[in-house]
Amino acid sequence: MSNTNEAAGGEARIGKDFIRTIIDAHNQDGRYAGRVHTRFPPEPNGYLHIGHAKSICLNFGLAKEYNGKCNLRFDDTNPSKEEQEYVDSIQEDVRWLGFDWEDRRFFASDYFEKLYAFAEQLITIGKAYVDDLSAEQIREYRGTLTEAGRNSPHRDRSPEENLDLFRRMRAGEFADGERVLRAKIDMASPNMIMRDPTLYRIKRAHHHRTGDAWCIYPMYDFTHCLSDAIEGVTHSVCTLEFENNRELYDWVLDTLGQFPERPYQYEFARLNLTYTVLSKRKLIQLVTEKLVSGWDDPRMPTISGMRRRGYTPASLRDFCERIGVSKANSLVDFALLEHCVREDLNATAPRVMGVLNPVKLVIENYPEGQVDEFDMPFHPEDESMGSRVVPFARELYIERDDFMEEAPKKFFRLAPGREVRLRYAYYVTCTGVEKDAEGNITEIRCTYDPETKGGWSKDGRKVKGTLHWVSTAHAVPAEVRLYDKLFGVENPAGEKDADFRDLLNPDSFQTVSAFLEPCLATVEPGWSCQFERLGYFCSDVRDHVPGKPVFNRTATLRDTWAKIAQKQS
RNA sequence: UGGGGUGUAGCCAAGUUGGCAAGGCAACGGGUUUUGGUCCCGUCAUUCGUGGGUUCGAGUCCUACCACCCCAGCCA
Numbered sequence: 001m002s003n004t005n006e007a008a009g010g011e012a013r014i015g016k017d018f019i020r021t022i023i024d025a026h027n028q029d030g031r032y033a034g035r036v037h038t039r040f041p042p043e044p045n046g047y048l049h050i051g052h053a054k055s056i057c058l059n060f061g062l063a064k065e066y067n068g069k070c071n072l073r074f075d076d077t078n079p080s081k082e083e084q085e086y087v088d089s090i091q092e093d094v095r096w097l098g099f100d101w102e103d104r105r106f107f108a109s110d111y112f113e114k115l116y117a118f119a120e121q122l123i124t125i126g127k128a129y130v131d132d133l134s135a136e137q138i139r140e141y142r143g144t145l146t147e148a149g150r151n152s153p154h155r156d157r158s159p160e161e162n163l164d165l166f167r168r169m170r171a172g173e174f175a176d177g178e179r180v181l182r183a184k185i186d187m188a189s190p191n192m193i194m195r196d197p198t199l200y201r202i203k204r205a206h207h208h209r210t211g212d213a214w215c216i217y218p219m220y221d222f223t224h225c226l227s228d229a230i231e232g233v234t235h236s237v238c239t240l241e242f243e244n245n246r247e248l249y250d251w252v253l254d255t256l257g258q259f260p261e262r263p264y265q266y267e268f269a270r271l272n273l274t275y276t277v278l279s280k281r282k283l284i285q286l287v288t289e290k291l292v293s294g295w296d297d298p299r300m301p302t303i304s305g306m307r308r309r310g311y312t313p314a315s316l317r318d319f320c321e322r323i324g325v326s327k328a329n330s331l332v333d334f335a336l337l338e339h340c341v342r343e344d345l346n347a348t349a350p351r352v353m354g355v356l357n358p359v360k361l362v363i364e365n366y367p368e369g370q371v372d373e374f375d376m377p378f379h380p381e382d383e384s385m386g387s388r389v390v391p392f393a394r395e396l397y398i399e400r401d402d403f404m405e406e407a408p409k410k411f412f413r414l415a416p417g418r419e420v421r422l423r424y425a426y427y428v429t430c431t432g433v434e435k436d437a438e439g440n441i442t443e444i445r446c447t448y449d450p451e452t453k454g455g456w457s458k459d460g461r462k463v464k465g466t467l468h469w470v471s472t473a474h475a476v477p478a479e480v481r482l483y484d485k486l487f488g489v490e491n492p493a494g495e496k497d498a499d500f501r502d503l504l505n506p507d508s509f510q511t512v513s514a515f516l517e518p519c520l521a522t523v524e525p526g527w528s529c530q531f532e533r534l535g536y537f538c539s540d541v542r543d544h545v546p547g548k549p550v551f552n553r554t555a556t557l558r559d560t561w562a563k564i565a566q567k568q569s
Numbered sequence: 570u571g572g573g574g575u576g577u578a579g580c581c582a583a584g585u586u587g588g589c590a591a592g593g594c595a596a597c598g599g600g601u602u603u604u605g606g607u608c609c610c611g612u613c614a615u616u617c618g619u620g621g622g623u624u625c626g627a628g629u630c631c632u633a634c635c636a637c638c639c640c641a642g643c644c645a
Contacts, residue, residue, distance in 0.1 A: 045595095045644090097612070134643095136640095139642085144641060145571055145572080146571050148571090180643055191573070192640050193574080193641095198642080200643085203641095219642090219645090224645085240641055241638090243574060243640090244573055245645095247573090269638095324581065324593095326575090328574095328576065328582090329638055331580075332580070336596060339593090339594060339595090344604090351606095380602090380606095412605065415637095423604075454603090463603090465605085466605095470605075486593095530604085534604090547627065557606050557607090558606070561605080563605095
């Protein structure tokens with residue numbers, strides 16, 4: 001069995017955000033001659049999460065909407081944190097989300113030689129200098145938020161001396177941290193970023209792509225704007241924390257002055273989700289401290305975790321579309337994400353039966369050894385999804401929760417003397433229960449009405465409940481994993497100084513053995529379905545073993561079960 | 570108490586040159602239903618962080634204040 005997701009379609013937009021307004025304005029006034037070129041620039045220092053999905057959908061979505069292009073560029077200027085494993089996973093995740101960078105996969109490290117040449121130019125025109133101050137001294141000289149900084153004693157070296165020193169930095173004549181290249185801007189600038197920012201540092205670390213070819217590495221602020229310019233990017237869209245960096249972005253491009261149609265930076269608010277940590281530092285901590293099974297643990301907010309859990313690319317794209325793009329810091333309700341998966345899965349997931357918490361149901365008047373076969377549709381509203389045959393016998397499993405010995409009036413399912421429908425099979429009436437020495441129900445007895453074959457009554461009598469069921473003799477034993485939120489509190493990131501690990505939900509994961517209908521023995525990894533009334537499940541991508549299904553619960557149907565239980569008590 | 574940003578419903582979020590405050594999620598009520606699901610129908614901002622001002626008319630303009638976020642990495 002297989003069900004796959006289509007590639008990123010052109011879903012309708014909810015409302016127009018400020019970035020689209022800006023692009024429209026540029027298209028009006030003729031800037032870039034109508035060209036729209038964006039980029040998604042992750043640092044390969046971790047796996048992508050749902051927050052990145054927002055940026056991916058924005059950047060690739062903008063390009064698609066305006067018939068433009070979007071590059072995938074790895075911002076790999078800090079060799080000590082970056083790894084090939086991360087670039088591989090990032091590429092896989094972007095593709096899985098349904099986006100295509102075509103032949104435009106770049107690395108900032110592709111530009112190291114060019115960047116170095118730009119740095120020499122800056123030195124030549126007297127706009128950059130080599131500083132001998134230590135990191136601590138530079139911090140002291142920088143001043144504070146309210147006091148201006150002081151110039152470094154090395155600030156006025158001649159371009160010739162700076163050039164010589166910078167070349168020797170590259171040649172490896174100095175130790176790590178001994179010297180840096182700094183932009184010569186303004187140590188009294190009210191914008192801290194502009195107080196002679198570091199452009200290059202000496203760092204002997206193995207780079208995942210350039211190996212040991214370099215011992216000096218360019219900093220983000222120098223690299224990013226130039227990479228954008230080199231690639232012909234028009235709209236460089238990043239998150240709010242870079243607002244202060246925009247002045248430097250402009251300074252570098254303008255003082256080099258070689259990019260007549262240069263890119264400009266625009267910022268939007270990053271995603272915050274209730275119950276969810278989206279800080280890479282914390283996510284990596286969950287992985288390295290083995291608080292989760294890995295980056296793709298189904299409880300993780302990573303793209304790979306969500307994929308394994310059974311979220312579909314379309315549902316994630318829809319979510320990103322619905323949350324909108326603005327500059328206001330916000331905290332999106334997890335319920336919206338849930339709604340998006342449910343909406344997609346409701347239309348696309350086949351309906352099958354599985355019993356998670358089984359109790360035996362014996363039909364007293366059903367002949368022993370007899371087997372009925374019912375042809376059951378995979379989807380009640382979509383005939384094109386076809387059907388499968390499900391065997392029915394005298395002894396079945398039903399959900400333990402679907403029976404109550406002393407049931408309140410509002411309980412619609414099975415209870416002594418009450419009649420319910422076994423889905424697509426027969427009406428049955430409970431005649432009694434059998435218990436063990438401790439008084440636990442071991443078996444429920446009932447009789448069936450042969451006249452109700454298929455689940456319809458000819459005399460027009462109605463039943464309030466419809467139960468899912470599985471024949472004990474034909475059932476496929478399976479492992480089902482029920483996941484809850486990893487964090488039991490609304491916004492674990494909100495508590496600034498608290499250790500977020502204290503907020504982990506101890507009940508975030510539970511494994512149960514279940515009984516499924518026979519057709520589920522043949523599912524493929526990643527196949528999603530809805531177990532009638534129990535929620536949406538996805539056959540585990542990673543732990544898939546043919547014939548021995550393992551399912552992760554993607555989403556519950558709704559919270560109504562809790563409410564029903566509450567009303568009944 | 571430096572600079573840069575942001576405040577529209579419980580949560581997101583549209584709001585054009587000032588002219589009756591979109592939409593989605595959540596919630597609540599009703600109908601359909603062989604999933605207590607889905608679907609359908611209805612309700613949900615006399616008010617836009619606050620106070621002044623301009624105007625026939627202000628979420629939009631002016632003004633003063635308040636709250637929150639970001640910046641003192643040789644991280645990105």
